[in-house]
Amino acid sequence: MPETLQLLKYTYVEDMATLRAPHREAHLAAIEASRQAGDLVIGSAVGDPVHTGLLGFRSDTPAVAEAFAAADPYAAAGLIVSFTVEPWVVVTPLP
Template identity: 40%
Template structure:
């Protein structure tokens, strides 16, 4: 199993504008979390300029699909994004149990 980080760079007015789209964004994330594809996600603080979501899967397909469906992306709150494969060294479930 592979891990992928989805890294968003958000607009300077992200905190002010996200309310309109927040419920849809969180529902999308919650559905992926329930099926085990999205392990964790959240915004960075001080400054609130990025967000990071951790996906699990054989490919980055779940992260890619999330980006395409995310109202934050569709409505310009996300200025840029990238998906990076993450090689887990500490906490790797194959070595020390489950990461969930």
């Protein structure tokens, strides 16, 4: 049965792979906390070199994803150029 997630898509600054290093541990800790809370089900950086991040949240509204983006250490460090949140209908089973 399809499930609708809220897909958070980041656009990162150039040279993200280098610039994220001092903030990566805190960013990954935020991801893990959201996963343990049951909100985040999938996430990853995209590209080589990295230029985008995608994170899928279980939520009926974009609010959870937007709150994550606002509190993300990458945002505080100025590494996120922009972000969007859109519904994503997933047709394969999720854990």
